[in-house]
Amino acid sequence: MNAAVQPLTARGEHSRAAIFDAALALFQERGYESTTMRAIADRAGVSLGSSYHYFASKEHLVLEFYSHTHQLHLAAIGPLLARERDLAARVRGTVRAVVVTCEPFHDFAGAIFSTVANPASPLNPFGRESKALRDEVIGLYAEVVKGSDTRIAPDIMSELPTLLWLYQMGILYFWIWDRSPGRLRTLALIDETTELIVRLVGLANLPVLRGSRKSALRLVRSIAEGQF
Amino acid sequence: MNAAVQPLTARGEHSRAAIFDAALALFQERGYESTTMRAIADRAGVSLGSSYHYFASKEHLVLEFYSHTHQLHLAAIGPLLARERDLAARVRGTVRAVVVTCEPFHDFAGAIFSTVANPASPLNPFGRESKALRDEVIGLYAEVVKGSDTRIAPDIMSELPTLLWLYQMGILYFWIWDRSPGRLRTLALIDETTELIVRLVGLANLPVLRGSRKSALRLVRSIAEGQF
DNA sequence: ACCGGCATTTGAACATGTTCAACTCTGAGG
């Protein structure tokens, strides 16, 4: 798998975009597995080889999709983050927006998740190649937390964005399996769990629980350390 | 993908076993991805087609491996479960035995996990084809819990085995990534988290926490419901 | 001993992700 190339000319830009657009459309129409690289190249009006010139593998198209979705997500939550100050509302709105943004891709999201969960894949969320995107998402959650009017202790603040990112992945895994109409069960789960999270963050400020908080944070850090 | 066939003759038994043994050895030697079905058939001394007669796909060989490992695990913890009555010790010993049993396969465990995490795969842990094995593992944790001298409320008891099964999967995911010598970090994590779990189960008996316990269990059930 | 049916075995054919060496196009420099 050779490294893919960044287009340097307008022509190249056009080809790369056409390939990605075709892939996105076909993934939606037929799902990930049933979409062949040949079909993508055909619809994009380029040859099979050209696809591999811009995307090192079929999985790399998924990474691009992932990043594309992230942009949609950012756009969707911009107003909310600018307006809302309540922590629970900010988290709930952000995570709800994730599943709403991803809704058109629900049918093939399973395949994507598998790609992304595979430790052997260079694209898995803990891996090197997805670091840029991961950092961006974690950074987003940092903003979600910092922009709220809730006072959060520094030691919690430093772990919370990563934890929320993991939480979002958990929600997405639930959502993939959710067959309820309108994905209502996922939305309900988000409401309940964000409530719970914010309550826990609040409780952590109680002096009585200082001990538990320290040991919980130590545990979290020991899990995170060495990963990434 | 046609359904695989159960061998009905001694000859068939022999072929099936040879194929599985060859696959296991090759997975260990070269990893999952680099092991081809042709290489498996070659080493087993059968034709390519025969492999597909007994295993519907390469992934089904993984499911068999999974079940094989479960047998090893059962054998490993038999004495412990017969002797030990302390809940924390039973859970810790059982989960420690999982990672110890899987240690020889650590290098290709990532690929297996990916297979198993893929919602599109018929083998994923929530799917139909892995139900038998899943029920067996959950049943094992039921025994782990019931055989302890800790008093556990019925409503918790009914969810705990499933939760412990999920917990074990989480530990395995951590273990896959663990590069520490002797996998000491995973073992330490198991010790800390089993401690925590048992403490939580104990706390849940306090009348003060009855409310939280009810709502936590409601959440767990709402997550589990509809899955499986 | 022969036969019929069924389990088992076979390997060629197929589908599809990936590689690669050769070809074409473009635009800057002369």
Add this chain to the structure above:
DNA sequence: CCTCAGAGTTGAACATGTTCAAATGCCGGT
């Protein structure tokens, strides 16, 4: 207008998971 380096493009070739129709082996019944 010519040259040419390098970006872009191409499709054949390859590797490997999977399918399938045909061949083979085995065994009980006659």
